[in-house]
Amino acid sequence: MSKTLIRSFREITESGIDLQRPIVTLFSGGLDSSYLLYRLTEAGATQVHAVSVGLGGDESTSHVQRIADALGVNLRIVDARSEFVDEYVRPAIAAGSVYLDTHPVSSSLSRPLIARIAVKAARELDSAVILHTANRSQNTLRRLNGALECLGFEGHFGSPYELEPVDREIKIKELRSIGLDEMAERSASGDSNLWCREFESGELDDPESHTVPEHYFRWSGHREPAVSVEEVTVGFQAGVPVSLDGSELPLQDIIEKLNWKVGVHGLGRYTGLEHLPGDVKVLEIREMPAAWLLLASRRHLETATLQSETIREKLHMEQLWVREALEGRWFGELRTACQAFIDRLASTVTGSVRWRLAGGRAATISIVADAPRYVRNREDWEEMSIQREIRHYGDGQW
Structure with missing residues (x-):
């Protein structure tokens, strides 16, 4: 089977694709994929087999089913929330995966999983084609293509929008002709999962002048009556979040609960720039309440339990990890090697962090480690350290 990168709609008909054989597409239910x-x-x-991967995002099953029915295509819905959390989010928490100290990475985690599910579907259907809808101004383009390449898919894959973008109004008009009117309501491009809700493009294009409509936010949207003060405790075992407010829970449940619990205080919003190939920067808006609290909590416990020099080296390793994930090399050897180093340090990162949330602010009120390097009373520690030095060297050495 020959391998060909699809980069335009013209190439779909001119690259030898057999339109009578199964074609797999990645389907979010948005304007481009529809x-x-x-x-x-x-x-x-x-x-045509539209593969919709459920990661705890905003799109409903009924919505994607309605579009598939209107277009007469086969819909395959895959609930991958558990796999996403266990195999992608958990390693990202361990890696302190924050892009250049600005925002936690998000789509870099979901794209390799989506690609893996697409390859599995294509092999089951005996399909030689996997198509997605990322364009040149989206990092998803190289993340999906890179993951499909690393996974060894030997067929046609890529996005026809890469070299042949289609005007938004044209897409809306043609979809309206078959009764899909709701596509006109979308003024920005969105991507969501239980770890992050992300928005870009459209009215959010210009970094020098942008206002994010409040209705875009879900977890951190304004609510009445406002919550005044709340305390939240996250427990970790060997670097993995395992409990919330004293109750042991699966990581997926902890994330889902924290998104609402932390978001109601207006925390976990990010506005920042991310690079495209050629180092061009684009604006992206994120809402990630649980991610913010969990990453900050783990860093506090790492600081409490690991040597300072070890933490400095881990910070360096984290950015290598982030770069590899960002560039679509999740399945590559360097990210895997970074993960091995990071996971090796997790064994002592056990304990809990308690936060007080109020007025859009958060502060720790308790950091408890099972094997701490911190002292709880400085004066007692100073006296003990002096006595140890006296016993070791004797008074004559002073």
Whole structure:
């Protein structure tokens, strides 16, 4: 089987793709992925399989089913929340995965999983084609293509939008012609999962002038009556969050509960720039309440239990990890090697962090480690250290 990168709609019909054989597309239910399904059916594709990967995001099953039915394509919904948390978010928490000290990474975690699910579906369906809808101004383009390459998919894959973007109004008009009117309501591009809700493009294009409408936010949207003061305790075992307010819970449940518990205080919002190939920067908006609290809590426990020089080296390793994930090399050897180093340090990172949340602010009120390096009374520690030195050297050495 030959391997060809698809970069335009023209290449779908000119690169030797058999439109009578199964074609797998990644389907979010958004404007771009819906329009791709429309173009494929218009081109005469008879076995289009839209793969919708559920990661705890905003899109509902009924929404994606309605679009698939309207376009007459096969819909495959995969609930991958547990796999996403265990195999991608958990390592990201351990890696303190914050992009250049600005925001936790998000789509870098979901894209390799989505690619892996797409490859599995293609092999089950005996499909030689996997298409997605990332464009040149989205880092998802190289993350999905890079993951599909690393996974060894030997067929046609890529995004027809890379070299052949389609005007938004054209997509809306053509989808309206088959009864899909709701696509006109979307004024920005969004991506969501239980770890992060992200927005970009459209009215959010300009870093020098942008206002994020409040309705974009879900977990941290304004609520009445406002919560005044709340305390939250997160427990860790060997670096992994295992409890919330004293109750042991799966990591997925901890994340879901913290998104609402922390978000109601207006915490966990990020506005920042991320680079594209060529080091061009683009604006992205994120909402990540649980991610913010969990990453900050783990850092406090690392500081409490690891040597300072070890932490300095880990900080360096974290940015290597982030770079590899960001560039679509999740399955590459360097990220895997970084992960091994990071995981090796987790054995002593056990304890809890208690926070007080109030007025849009957060402060720790308790950091408890099972094997601490901190002291709880400086004066007692000073006296003990002096006595140890006297016993070791004797009074004559003073």
